[in-house]
Amino acid sequence: MADILFVGLGKLGHLLVGHLVPVAAERDVTVWVNDIDPAVTEQVAAASGARPIGPDFGGIPSDVVLCLCVPNAAAVTSVVEAAQAAGAVRAGSIIADFSSLPPVWVTEYAAKLAADGVTYLDTPLTGGIAAARTATMVTIAGGDKAAIDQITWIAEAFSEKVVLTGKSGNGALLKTINNWIGNSAALAAMEGIIILRDAGLSNEAILEVLNNGPAATYFSASRYPRFLTDQAAFSGAELGLVTKDLHIAAETVAELGATPVASLLARDMWRGALAKYGPGGDMLRMLDYVATSTLGKSWDEVDATGTEKDTAGGGHS
Numbered sequence: 001m002a003d004i005l006f007v008g009l010g011k012l013g014h015l016l017v018g019h020l021v022p023v024a025a026e027r028d029v030t031v032w033v034n035d036i037d038p039a040v041t042e043q044v045a046a047a048s049g050a051r052p053i054g055p056d057f058g059g060i061p062s063d064v065v066l067c068l069c070v071p072n073a074a075a076v077t078s079v080v081e082a083a084q085a086a087g088a089v090r091a092g093s094i095i096a097d098f099s100s101l102p103p104v105w106v107t108e109y110a111a112k113l114a115a116d117g118v119t120y121l122d123t124p125l126t127g128g129i130a131a132a133r134t135a136t137m138v139t140i141a142g143g144d145k146a147a148i149d150q151i152t153w154i155a156e157a158f159s160e161k162v163v164l165t166g167k168s169g170n171g172a173l174l175k176t177i178n179n180w181i182g183n184s185a186a187l188a189a190m191e192g193i194i195i196l197r198d199a200g201l202s203n204e205a206i207l208e209v210l211n212n213g214p215a216a217t218y219f220s221a222s223r224y225p226r227f228l229t230d231q232a233a234f235s236g237a238e239l240g241l242v243t244k245d246l247h248i249a250a251e252t253v254a255e256l257g258a259t260p261v262a263s264l265l266a267r268d269m270w271r272g273a274l275a276k277y278g279p280g281g282d283m284l285r286m287l288d289y290v291a292t293s294t295l296g297k298s299w300d301e302v303d304a305t306g307t308e309k310d311t312a313g314g315g316h317s
Helices: 013-026 038-048 073-085 103-114 128-133 145-156 170-198 203-210 218-229 239-255 261-277 283-295 299-311
Strands: 003-007 031-034 064-068 094-097 119-122 137-141 159-164
Touching: 003 013, 013 031, 013 038, 013 128, 013 145, 031 038, 064 073, 064 145, 073 103, 094 145, 103 119, 103 170, 103 239, 119 145, 119 170, 128 137, 137 145, 137 170, 145 159, 170 203, 170 218, 170 239, 170 261, 170 283, 170 299, 203 218, 218 283, 239 261, 239 283, 261 283, 283 299
Parallel strands: 003 031, 003 064, 064 094, 094 119, 137 159
Antiparallel strands: none
C-alpha cells in the first residue's frame, strides 16, 4: 500500500496528522510530513511518530498519496511541482487536497493534472479546530469516485463523515458556500444575542430558545457557549481566515452569476472587523464589533448591562 506524504502542518494540519499516523500504522503505511517551517516539520514528526522530510522530498518513495493542507492555490502548485520533480507524484498518483481553495481554480487544476495522469481530489474539511481535535471533521469530497474510495480511510482518520459531492470542484464549491452560510448566520446570531443581553435576558434563557428551534446556529450552539465558559478561549477561526474564505465565496458566486445580497453584507461586516482587530484577531471579537454597530456600545458594556438587569430582576429570563 502506498505511503502518505502530508504537507502543511499548521493549526489544522498537525492535528490531522496526529490522528492519521496511528491509523496508517495499523495498515503498515508510513506517513511522511513536511511544512514550510523546518522546525514545525521536526516537532510534528516527533510528536506524532510521522517521518520528517525536506521540501525537495528527496528520498521519499515514488508510490505515495499526496495529502495537502496549505493556505492557498500558489502553495498547492509549489508543493505539487516539487513532488513531481522528486518523482513522488507521477502518472497514477492521487492527490487529496484538504485545503480551502477557489472552486474554479480547483476544477482547472484538476484538469491540468489529469493530462499528466494524476488524479487531484478536492477534499476540503469543515468543523473547525474543535472538530479537528476530536477527529470529528466532515470531509467534502469532489472528483473521481474510484480515487476517493482509495483515500476515504485517510479522511476517516480525522472525520466522522466523508460526503461525496460529484465532479471535481464540487467539494470546494460546497465548502465555500458552507463557509458563507455559517459566517453570515453567525452575525445574525450575534446581533440577536447582543440585543437580548442588553435587554437583560440571561444567557441560559437565550441559548435554551435559540438552540432548540429554527434560530439554531453553530455560533449559538458551540462557539458562544465555549466563550461563556472561558472568555479567553479561541473560537477556532481567526478573522484573517474567515475573511479569506468569504473572499473566495464572493469571487465564486460572481463567477456563477449570482448576487447573494445578505451574504455580501455579512462579508462587509467581517471586513470591518478585520480592519479593526487585524488578521490574527479571533472571530469572537466580532461580538464587540457587532455590539458597536448595533447599539453603539462595546460588548463588555452590553454584557454588563444585561447582567445588571438580570440580577435586578428586570430581565425576561
